[in-house]
Amino acid sequence: MNMIQAINSAHDVMMARDDTVIAMGEDVGFFGGVFRATEHLQKKYGSNRCFDTPISENGIIGTAIGMAAYGLKPVAEIQFADYIYPAFDQLVSEAARMRYRTAGEWNLSLTVRSPYGGGIFGGQTHSQSPESLFAHVAGLKTVIPSNPYDAKGLLIAAIEDPDPVLFFEPKRIYNGPFDGFFDRPVTPWAKHPKAEVPEGHYTVPLGKAAVVREGEAVTVIAYGTMVHVVLATIEAEGIDAEVIDLRTILPIDMDTIEESVKKTGRCVVVHEATRTGGFGGELSALVQERCFYHLEAPVERATGFDTPYPHSLEWAYFPGPIRIGTAIKKALEV
Structure with missing residues (x-):
């Protein structure tokens, strides 16, 4: 499906x-x-x-x-x-x-x-x-x-x-990840192979994040569409990043985040919403509070811009591989 x-x-x-x-x-x-x-x-x-x-x-x-x-x-x-x-x-x-x-x-x-x-x-x-x-x-x-x-x-x-x-x-x-995350889509409505989804009843627990890729160098936290953009970025850049799909914004699974950040010592938060007042600020504060003595660098963010949503420039507005890659490399440089 x-x-x-x-x-x-x-x-x-x-x-x-x-x-x-x-x-x-x-x-x-x-x-x-x-x-x-x-x-x-x-x-x-x-x-x-x-x-x-x-x-x-x-x-x-x-x-x-x-x-x-x-x-x-x-x-x-x-x-x-x-x-x-x-x-x-x-x-x-x-x-x-x-x-x-x-x-x-x-x-x-x-x-x-x-x-x-x-x-x-x-x-x-x-x-x-x-x-x-x-x-x-x-x-x-x-x-x-x-x-x-x-x-x-x-x-x-x-x-x-x-x-x-x-x-x-x-x-x-909605119809699957795009063919091209790199700055603009190749085929915006392309349907990709469907994921395996059981026909009957099952649940995914609220408040439990998923580690969608294990890594040692840096923890990248994302949700929604940005999970796929992050995965495309680190694959293209060859970065040994651990990627966490938050899934539930609130209640938040700080146990999974804390365990990962204490392992990697570095953290980048990615979301599509505007930067100021975005949920990345709360995530950054929580990581700082919980993992301060394990951090090797400041928590970095890659987000949308602090502008009204631009119609003709939406693919420039999205955090893409360039902005995400820059944030990750900055976290790794310290």
């Missing part, structure tokens, strides 16, 4: 197992979602369990919160992560605080899915990476998969989780 098919399969598996699981959002029903992540679900499970909503993100999330409080397990799609801001208050003031404000009496088993990041020439309003805004909020879990197997397992785990989970899907790799 590619990532779209894996996400669709996760919906299908959970809706078949649990009749309290609901899929909802703009165009998710008859149309099957703008990226077809919910295709055929309405036909299979009916319009009471997979349905279209008005174009009102605040209303979508507010309704989903009420459904979850009632005991359902809504999976609400926000069509693009850029559109999530009208629902921000519902997420941070209501969903995130429900368990605490009711002293554990109520919980919200709510999953909010959204395509995020750039790579489809979507411009400023279809390409943003807002994960650090939600990582700041206690009570929310934030997940970003990098491959189809993880996408399905993490989404099932998110739906089964008793608390609210934001599930950001890197649309640049």
Whole structure:
């Protein structure tokens, strides 16, 4: 399966197992979602369990919160992560605080899915990476998969989780990694061989990172699309780097990060979002706090630029092999 098919399969598996699981959002029903992540679900499970909503993100999330409080397990799609801001208050003031404000009496088993990041020439309003805004909020879990197997397992785990989970899907790799990571794509929509994804039920635990490549010289931490760009970079440069796919932004797996950084003594953080206020700053601080006496060099970052998202220059905006390679070499030089 590619990532779209894996996400669709996760919906299908959970809706078949649990009749309290609901899929909802703009165009998710008859149309099957703008990226077809919910295709055929309405036909299979009916319009009471997979349905279209008005174009009102605040209303979508507010309704989903009420459904979850009632005991359902809504999976609400926000069509693009850029559109999530009208629902921000519902997420941070209501969903995130429900368990605490009711002293554990109520919980919200709510999953909010959204395509995020750039790579489809979507411009400023279809390409943003807002994960650090939600990582700041206690009570929310934030997940970003990098491959189809993880996408399905993490989404099932998110739906089964008793608390609210934001599930950001890197649309640049919905159909597989690109042929050309080196500054611009060769075939942006090329489909690559599909990953092995089981048809049935399985989970990938929230809060557990994956070491996708072992190495001794430097630890590189990434998530989503950037995992693939990092792997392409170190392969091209011949660097003995250990690569960690964070998978879950919050809760964060500091045990895996700490073990790796203490082994290598060097660390580079990579993400697509803008640098200032990006999650890389938090990661850098955590590594500094936990691994200070093991570090041989300052923690380096390779990120997007501090600019509004550029439409015509998005491939210059992305951290690519040049910026990532420079950050890694700088960490290795000290």
